[in-house]
Amino acid sequence: MTAIVSSTGVSGLPIDSLVSAQMQVEQQPLNDIKTKISSYNTKLSAYSTLKSGLSTFQTAVNKLATAAKFNAQSVTASDSNSISATANGTAVIGSYNVTVSQLATSQKLASAAYSSATDIVGTGKLTISFGTFAAAAGSNPAAFTANGDKTDISIDITSSNNTLAGIRDAINAQNASVSASIVNDGSGNRLVVTSKDTGEVNSLKISVADDDGNATDSAGLSALAYDPLAGTNNMTQMVAAKNALLNVDGMSISKPSNTVSDVIQGVTLTLKSVTTTSNALTVGTDTDTIQASVQSFVDAYNSLNTSMRNLTKFVSAGSTANGALLGDSTARNIMVKLKSMLSASSPTATTFKTLTDIGVTMGSDGALSLDSTKLKTAVTTNVSDVAKLFSPSATATDPQVSFVSSKSDTASGTYAVNVSQLGGNGINAIGTINGATAITSGSVLTGALGNASFGLQLSVTGTATGSRGTVTFSKGLAGELSSLLDGWLDSDGALTTKTDGISSSIKVLNKKSDDINARLPSIEARYRAQYAKLDALLSSMQSTSNNLTSQLASISNNN
Amino acid sequence: MSQALINTYESAAKLMEQMLIAARQNAWEKVTELEQSYMLKIEVVKSLEQSMRLAAEPLSAEQHARKQALVQKILADDGEIRNLLYPVMHRITDMIFDAQLHARMPPDGR
Helix, strand or coil: CCCCHHHCCHHHCCCCCCCCHHHHHHHHHHHHHHHHHHHHHHHHHHHHHHHHHHHHHHHHHHHCCCHHHCCCEEEEECCCCCEEEEECCCCCCEEEEEEEEECCECCEEECCCECCCCCECCCEEEEEEEEEEECCECCECCEEEECCCCCCEEEEECCCCCEHHHHHHHHHHCCCCEEEEEEECCCCEEEEEEECCCCHHHEEEEEEEECCCCCCCCCHHHHHCEECCCCEECCEEEECCECEEEEECCEEEEECCCEECCCCCCEEEEECCCCCCCEEEEEEECHHHHHHHHHHHHHHHHHHHHHHHHHCCCCCCCCCCCCCCCCCHHHHHHHHHHHHHHCCCCCCCCCCCCCHHHCEEECCCCCEEECHHHHHHHHHHHHHHHHHHHCCEEEECCCCEEEEECCCCCCCEEEEEEEEECCECCECCEEEECCEECEEECCEEECCCCCCCCCCEEEECCCCCEEEEEEEEECHHHHHHHHHHHHHHCCCCHHHHHHHHHHHHHHHHHHHHHHHHHHCCCHHHHHHHHHHHHHHHHHHHHHHHHHHHHHHHHHHHHC | CHHHHHHHHHHHHHHHHHHHHHHHCCCHHHHHHHHHHHHHHHHHHHHHHHHHHHCCCCCCHHHHHHHHHHHHHHHHHHHHHHHHHHHHHHHHHHHHHHHHHHHHCCCCCC
16 A cells, blocks of 8 residues: 655555545544444534423423412402402411492693693693692691602703693603693693502692793693682693592502512402492312422423433443434533432421422333322422422521511521611611621612522511521422523533534534645546646657557568 | 768667557557657757768768668558557547537436
8 A cells, every 4th residue: 555645746646446435444533433423413512402491491481480480379259350369378377358438530620621632721831749738627727748759850941842631741741650642622621630650649730931931821821820728720620639448358558559479468459349249259279280380390300300301311332323422421510410409308398398398200211200199288288388399498596586588599598687776766776697798778688799698588577686596498399490400501611612613622622623634636647647647658658669669661662 | 971871860760669569568658759859860860861961971882771670660650559559549539529428417416
């Protein structure tokens, strides 16, 4: 076998074998590289399948990371035409009698009639205030108390916007909680001003600084003045601002809105009409929703399990049917960690502490199955345990320390709570959670950034200062799994590190093959060189035989 | 001089015979190599023939017959070699065309 060509140049090329075995030898390293690259690519795509399986699972798990999915409650109303209601999981299971005697309304004022929307009203300044008008009672004079949540709006009316339509647009341009429209009621065009929010506390007072010098008469801009206290009622009240009046289990309640969420704990009522009979609201555990939540968890895990089993499956030694990640330590590690997470026991649950306890078990193939009878028992016996298994929860040794909320990166653990000053009445508490100075707002302490308890919100009441015992916080299975998945899927996580490594190996191999290709003359060039040599042989033979033929011709001449 | 001419024809024919054997074995390197020597022999033949013409030294009838036989043998072998060579060159032309096609195809795995 002749040595590689490059040293001697094309001229040293052997022409004895056309599909030259020598060329195949030179191609061998290239073929080896191709084979390697292709196996790396197989691995890469297996990893990306794994990644997408994990992130699909994470999406499913994140949807289940709220307690509401597991302590779902349903509310039924005997007269759903007048009241509809929802419960957020913190309501007390039971029945409530609710009657509605008045719905909350928004105040609506109308101006005098103008013949056209382009009629000039006047110029000056309009000031619209929101608040409560109280009639005189005993020694208390009548009064207007401003609504602390709403600032006055002031609008300058000049020659550019002094028509009825101009003023309407100027009011609407404020995007405040008041709207204006022009209504033609047959007698003419009236500017109608409506408070956007219902309730007495959102009554309107319209004061005018009129450029014509008289701010109370019905001429000029003061035609829009409305102040029952001052007696300037130049606009007419079409609808009064009213509170919703309801009665819950015998207790009379007045609320500014028809959406009432602070009367029955955990229940939001939507009042739709005045009731004629007592309306029975029944709050119950929404077993179907909880069952569906657990089932969706099981399904999400099972599809991940199927995908992982495929990626790591063993058929036979060296078989191409083996999974691309068979024997891969990263994939194995992921499976092991997930499985052990699924068998963890909740530190806050009391009776149903594990998945097995609520009827979720793992088969020999790693798939989960749900025994719905067992789950139903758990839900009816202790629904909060079911929620604690999956979603964030905390238990405190001190009954006056309670869990408010947590963040997705609050770590599970048991944390000491210490208070040197209690909060409340405008004072912020001072204290520590897990040894780190907590951020405080009133009586609520929040775990500090950089501490394992970060984002853990606790309400500390009572009077005792100093140690307030410990709080055991559990992220729940959904939260734990999500954090675990984050660690693998993050841009600096294990999987990315792995795929980055493979990608750079592929880059190196591609570079290598480019280098080899650059050193090798192209196949075509080799064929051309072979052809040239044979062509030279042919023409040399041709000219020699021509010589010979002329010799033959001279033979006859010689005799 | 005449005997030298015949001897040269003899060795040229011998070389041509070896070239044919090599060509049949597809050993074109060897054919090329032998052809160099053969060409030189024919050059020698040419100059001997010329010297003999100038010296008016004819070949004997026997030598003449031998020379004719040798030249015919050489030309016959030569023709056979070329018949073997044409299809080979044709195949290379085809392969050049294929290689050009290949070069225009995107390489895989990139």
